Amino acid sequence: MSTGPAAVAVPGIAYKVPAELVLESVRWHQGKGIAQFEGVLDRNTAEALRGVLLQVDSAEIPVPEDPDEFNDHQLAGLSVVSVDGTVLGAIDRIDHAPSSDLIVLKKAGGGTALIPFVSQMVPTVDLAGGRVIVDLPEGLLDL
Incomplete structure (x- = not known):
């Protein structure tokens, strides 16, 4: 700056x-x-x-110290995979809502879906592997 x-x-x-x-x-x-x-x-x-x-140059933004915290730019573009290995799409962006952050998923078959960014639904964020593993309730991606 x-x-x-x-x-x-x-x-x-x-x-x-x-x-x-x-x-x-x-x-x-x-x-x-x-x-x-x-x-x-x-x-x-x-x-x-x-x-x-x-x-903002993302190279100037420090990586969070908490291993369960991420900067939005670290997540954008990561593949979103279900716990059974099915590729669901990719993270388009993160929306910050009052109750929780939301992953805006660009679905593999077209369209978008919102996934609450909470540990129950997003148990694994693998930055090095370029993917996020999700465990979603039935029908969430159809909303």
Whole structure:
């Protein structure tokens, strides 16, 4: 992340979004995240950032110390296999819901399904093997 000064909006001159922004805080308002960035001090500058795609270099994100905790980018793309060895699809992404995280499964036969990311249904995450083993109740993938 950048520690240098952010560009400042000047009346009559187009604001140029800096290559790096430093996130100071995030809060939720009416279902949308509102981010505060270092050096973005007025509404006009903030408006210039509306719709900007933010990316983080995943190589800079530390691996969690807890062996049962994972970063989303570590899981995306992993194969999802049932306990009997049937390939069900691949992890498209992780959705963070209030009650539990959800694996968004891109099903092998097409479509998507949601799998609660809880130890009873996801007993094994094998990062080195590139797969997640699931033990799902009958019909869960048909919802």
